[in-house]
Amino acid sequence: MEKEQRPHIVRYQTYVYVLIALLLMTFTSVAVTHINLGPYTVSTALILAAIKSTLVLLIFMHLKFDKKFYGYMVASVFLLFFCVITITFLDYLYR
Amino acid sequence: MNNHVHIDEHRDDEGAKTGMWIFIFTEILLFGGLFIVYSVYRYLNPLAFHLAAHELSTFIGTLNTVILLVSSMTIAMSITAIQYKNKKLTLILMGITLLLAFIFLVNKYFEWSGKISHGIYPGSEILQEASRGEILFFGLYYAMTGLHALHIIIGMAFIGYVMRMVAKNEVRHDNFILLENSGLYWHLVDLIWIFLFPLFYLIT
């Protein structure tokens, strides 16, 4: 039962940079909605959301600096959810 | 509670963090169920969803997104602050997080009451007349943003509680797992919104 003092301190600056990136992507996704991309509108919005989420997970939620198994767990959970939603769509796509 | 001395080495920050992450997984799956419902009905009613989304204000949605992103930054920064033993800054940053959360809720209140005053809410007469897709869109809108708002309130309570602990020096530079965990919860709330935002506001 070690008392793990997290030695790593994230600089304020890092958080600010991440916020700027997040805001830029937010404004980009808003701008993109005005362009009609047809079937790709959803995917573009979701891809940008995924990138934003990755930044939040890695930096804000500290996964980049924590033990690897946290990252594996998080990735596995998202993978599981993705599999479940895909299999559900095997019904709706092919009815 | 049992009164036997629960050993002092029972402090396990790593365990506490693991526990918090597992809890976050349950929340991801909880909202996940609603995302499944959204995906299916969006797939089945693309045009109706597209039209219904016009009724929402992209401006308020974007504003709320910005608010939540900034609040995520401030709570993350509060952890740096406490590690630098800067108690005052820690409390300020946490306070700003709470303030931003509150503004988010105020915006949400105006959004919802606007819709409700126009007769758009589950079970309303106007909605009964609308297309199937529109009924589902608004059902999902209220259910998902409502559940999300509930989590914002819970997050605010959690952060408020931790602020008190910081003020009382029970959360300190050498014992801040509680602050970390409240931060993780807050980021989760932000993550959910990062997906809700494009799915409801940007499909016009």
Next chain:
Amino acid sequence: MSDTVQQHNQKSYLEYQGRFKGLFAWIFSTDHKRIGLLYLYSMLVLFSVAAIIGLLMKIELIAPGKTIMDAQTYNSFFTLHGITMIFLIVVPGLPAVFGNFFLPIMIGAKDVAFPKLNLLSWWIYILGALIALSAQFLGDGPPDTGWTFYAPYSFRTGTNMLPAVTGAFILGFSSIATGLNFIVTIHRMRAPGMSWMKMPLFPWALYGTAWIQVLATPIVGVTLLMIVLERTMQIGFFDPALGGDPILYQHLFWIYSHPAVYIMILPAMGVISEIIPTFARKTIFGYKAIVVSTLAIAFVGYFVWGHHMFTSGMSGTALYTFSILTFFVAIPSAIKIFNWVATLHKASIDIQTPFLWALCFLFVFMIGGLSGMVLGALSANVHLHDTAFVVAHFHFIVFGGTGFAFFGALHYWFPKMFGRMYDKGWANIGLAVFFTGFNTLYLPMFYLGMIGMPRRYYDYVEEFHGPNIVSSFGAMLMIAGLIIIITNLVRSARKGEKAVADPWLGKTLEWTISSPPSLENFEEIPLVTKAPYNYE
């Protein structure tokens, strides 16, 4: 494994007096052992209620037409029977009772990672149970949808659905809290030297189970919430009139409820993996294969839910995908059966009551599992869906599987938990009566299903009468067996002969401490050097 035996100068956990006295010393206790017993006693009461409901149903079914109740009552009975048995007994079952009691001990810890959360789990369980059961007595009549709450009937029925659905929702939190606690406990609190691959198989089973509890339960939670929204606000998610799809309800419901059956069976398999090596006096055959198959079942089990929905109207692609995956998920279970039987090969077996339960488990679990394969085949399923065949299948695999393992665990760990031995003669008689009754009750249902008797039907045609008589008689015999078993255990808990620390010559850590254990289990956390079940 450390061989030191606990000193006997410490008070047992049963006698320990802390801040509270009497009943409060139990219901406010954060001691994992007391919490395990709180669950056990609660379940004893709830199981008895649900079993009696089942018996009454069988009495109704002993003849066509009305026998002792009307159709509406029958519908509410099978609903209550299902809700209680599933959400209050078999899902929490083994983890809440034996997981709580033995997980920390078997990994060499003094308690779980979050003892207060553990107590909260039990309180939430009781709250959920009370709210769900209140549906029986308040409002416009007890729920009649079946435990599956299928839309659209579940939001159209005038019966008292909200407390039932809300109760089930609350119970989900209890399950999640237990799962979270166990995962962190296993990750963080194993004794020095106990690497993952030196951990006994019951903790491994609990680990796989805990992940399912944590990742699957929220989905049924949010689905039940949607039913509440449907009933109170006409939100439309599952109402065709408002654009919703009832099949989507089924998808969401079974996305949890299929993994839920693995919550039920994985710990059961873990118990069998403990009992067999002990009484075979031989190390388990294929430890690694059992670990891998445990995790495989937990994982693949997420992707087969559609086999509950073959006749619902899903696409052809969904149908055959789910069928193939269902066959895949059977493979790791079969591997375990081979390993258990292989362990018995050339073993010097000590035939005691827990071992007999394990043998009976193998028999009924195989029948349950194989009948599952029949149902997993699309062409057969068309004829058998919603017939008595399905009822037979799940009773064999859930009652036979989880239930038998539960009784096996109870007889295996009884001396450790209560410090006393039960009467072995009566235990075996009880088992014999129960086993005979069980098979008499459920085997005819396979036949009845094949010749077309629907499930959840209060009435039936004359040609189904004969097997139904046999089945109903089996129910009475089985209940008699249960009464013998439970009476024996209850009496022995107070008056049985005192038990030694290791009555079965077991090789896992729980047998190195006193019977019953002291409050903190171990005076000193053991240092683990050997793999479990090291009989050679």
